[in-house]
Amino acid sequence: MFRFGKIKTALCVVLLYASLCHAYEEKDSLRNAYRSKNTMDKVFLYEKLDLNTKRAYQDFFYTVFPDLSNDPKIKGSKKNEIRYRFALAEVYNIKGDEIKAINILKSIQNDKDYKLSDSEYMNLLVSLQKSYLNLNLYSNVFQINSEIDNLRKKGASFPLWSYNIKSQLYAKLFLYEKAILQLKSEIQELKHYAQNDPLIIPSAYNDLGFYYSLTDNIDSAFHYYKRSIRLSEQNLQKSHPDAYDRLTGTVKGNMAVLYCKQNKYNIAIPLLLEDIAINAKNKEDHLGNASSLILLSECYSKLKQYDKANKVLNQVEILLPKIAQAATQVHFYKTKAELLQALHQTDQAYRYYKKAFHLNDSINRQNQSRLLGGNEILYHLEQQDDLITQQQVAIQHKQQYILRIVLFGLLIITLFSFIYLINSRKKQLEIQKMNAEISAKNKLIKESLSEKEMLLREIHHRVNNNLQMISGILALQQIHNADDSIKVILQEGQARIQSIALIHKALYHSDNFAKVPFEMYLKELVHVIRETYQKVGHTIQCDVEARAIELNINTAIPLSLIINEIITNSFKHAFKNRNNGSIHIVLQKINDHYKLTITDNGIGLPDNFNPAVLHSIGFDLIIGLTRQLNGSLNWNNQQGTEINITFNEINS
Incomplete structure (x- = not known):
């Protein structure tokens, strides 16, 4: 059994080396192909790439794609310009520069010289919805949802890979049960279009398994992860081997997380090694590789294989400067601290715990700033919309003024018998306008209530997180204090804080925030x-x-x-x-x-x-x-x- 483990590990190392070589060649091949094409062919090349490839080369496209904006071939054709702007907005969205993405999409929406088709308008709404979702502007997401539903009722096609925005929204609000129900209904709808993209259904089942894991429903999570792998083997393994490798690697990594929850670390380790080998094919996906390596180190630590755990963490430390996500850095510091503590290197462990706490505190401050920044962004966007609305109202007033003059001339020419009909028509228009205003106000009230409910849930969630942070600080002080009486005092203080934190946890999990x-x-x-x-x-x-x-x-x-x-x-x-x-x-x-x-x-x-x-x-x-x-x-x-x-x- 031990010999088989060694062989399997060596095989994974070989695969890892081969994957790195392949990834390097593929990266140069894609960049060279892009540079060799003319302006619009570069846009077409970008459009044909799958989403995972676009994400893998997001830094490259974020650097080179904006340079095409002043090219004469794009500026000389309104159709080419709109097509390019759609692609550029996606580049900004994938990179996380949501403000630039929204500004470009708004400029397309307000361009009077180009009339969008229903499918183009659908793509615009879906792209705006993604950006608003990433900025946590949930009221805007709900508003666009209603516009998308109306457009779909008219027969407009919906982009397949945007099928799960509603379930993502519920998951962001920690409403995982609703997210699961929503995703199941989305999968049923996707089955009508599965032949267009064989990757999408297996990916959806992976998401479903992940949502079940968030509710600690381990059996259901395993069920849907295994279903994802079965469908991948049936539909992707031969026809789309690269997509098959990426998806099955991700699923196996997710399954490894569940095995770790069950303390089955020997089962989790081979799955993580497969995931790491597949991640290595994409040389620019440092985040995915680091996350899997950290979890692998935790497995080795739990099995008391500390040398292996330390070697894996050394690999992560090399990747760390290339990872922008602070949460992964916190995870690394905590894992390193726990390993050092297990090795009785208390002083070094304390330094890493301290780094983790400081960085986690910084993340909380950034999240608070982002929440405030989101409100400022919303105010800025609303100001832009108000300006556009005012311009449109001014045009409507001019048109109404001209219409009144024409109507006045017709009234003079026509017979008095039409006066009654005209007056009736005016009253009907006034009633319709009043009804429309009432409907708009009702809609605004509903959106305001929904937004306040989400903010209240967020407040309770943040209070709970802050109390948990204070509890963690007391626990850290307890570890490094030799006085038993002070340890007892710290433990009692920690318990009292925990009792209050559980109140706020119960409130943000409850549908009734008052009780x-x-x-x-x-x-x-x-x-x-x-x-x-x-x-x-x-x-x-x-x-x-x-x-x-x-x-x-x-x-x-x-x-x-x-x-x-x-x-x-x-x-x-x-x-x-x-x-x-x-x-x-x-x-x-x-x-x-x-x-x-x-x-x-x-x-x-x-x-x-x-x-x-x-x-x-x-x-x-x-x-x-x-x-x-x-x-x-x-x-x-x-x-x-x-x-x-x-x-x-x-x-x-």
């Missing part, structure tokens, strides 16, 4: 506390009962801190010298107030227990937060400890 579903929240909180405080070999049974109770955030946060303190104390103190026990948590509504009861069958409180004399931070916190809830607190010992808190919901 926290408390039974689901309590089960997750208890799970986190058990993972932190339950000792090895001990079994503490926790039962939660809070049927259909939902509380607003002003009440939920102090209540969550109270429950965290009580349950934590039970785990730490109630079951000393015992291997098992039980904790029962009941939250119920009685008339216009709520009652929280927490009982355990532990050793109970001391007979002379008095929190005023105890001076415990935890119990002081419980008493203070109970007062904040306008509540009352009492306790007693009956075969353990029972704590009862009666409180009211805080409305403001």
